[in-house]
Amino acid sequence: MEVFSLISLWFIPVLICFILLYGTIKKVATYERFVEGGKEGIAIAVSIIPFLVGMLVSISVFRASGALEFLMRIFRPTLERAGIPAEIIPLAIIRPISGTAALGMTSDLIAIHGPDSFIGRLASVLQGSTDTTFYVLTVYFGAVGIKKMGDALKVGLLADLAGIAAAIIVVVFIFGTK
């Protein structure tokens, strides 16, 4: 594990040095290209704003009204019968929709149940192994102006479902349910 944290600490600085050195060797006008590419970044960030505002307002309204909670209450019995612990259900539902909300819930679950408990580990693995599908979809498609998403949302959400199932199975298998 030491190796992993060392790699993650060194990775970005080393990568940056490598790109800069390689560019210099290949006689690229590094600074000018950097500025040029950077300008593009501003345009992209600004162009995403309306997409994200639309999505986040809708999600916030849904959550603040209590509708999300109600939805969870409906699904709870079925999910519990399938062996999914009730505490984890809100996180599983919110994970594809809102990244910040999911992160908040994860720290909440870890704080309440302890990081080394079944729920704590499950929340950790769930948080780490899935991504905010709505956000990825909104940002990526929004930035390049894709209007018709086709099956992308369906595929993304089904993949999330598979990820949640995988997280539960793996945690039960490796750590047990204690």
Next chain:
Amino acid sequence: MVNYIWVGMTIIGVLFAFVNGTMAAVNQAIFSGAKEAVTLCIGLISILVFWLGMMRIAEESGLLEKLAKLFRPFISRLFPEVPSEHPAMGYILSNMIANLFGLGNAATPLGIKAMEQLKKLNGGRNFASRSMITFLAINTSSVTLIPTTVIAIRMNYHSISPTEIVVPTLIATIISAICGILIDRYFYYRRSRKG
């Protein structure tokens, strides 16, 4: 479909607030949601500028191309519609690598560039191509080597072993990525059968 989900969430939310008596919270949520979105985008500017600047150097120096060549056999099977020499390959790969190392903020700009290239390949049309959907499926399952944020939270709450979830997370994320690819393939074949 996105239109229905978007409108649905808002309308149901407001109706629910009417029944539930949470209209005040909804009022607040409308503006806090909008604010959060803008804050998020402003926060994105710094990393987008930095990484897109870096990647422009990598692209110009031929580094991206080299990277794409290295992993071509594996990646071209996932994206049969993308020519192996195409710059899209380089961006897709660097996005995956950034995700692998948990560099979410580096992955986003690269992913956007990959999408841009995929759109070019799709003749600039405004619907999602097969490759775009595959790319998203892989991205949403987020294969991560080191889930840094989660480890940090666990350390905050004094875990005996904050990193013990690294391997389980990796296994879970690989399973979900494989499922994502299979689901994507299934939908593709269903689409192509319809014609």
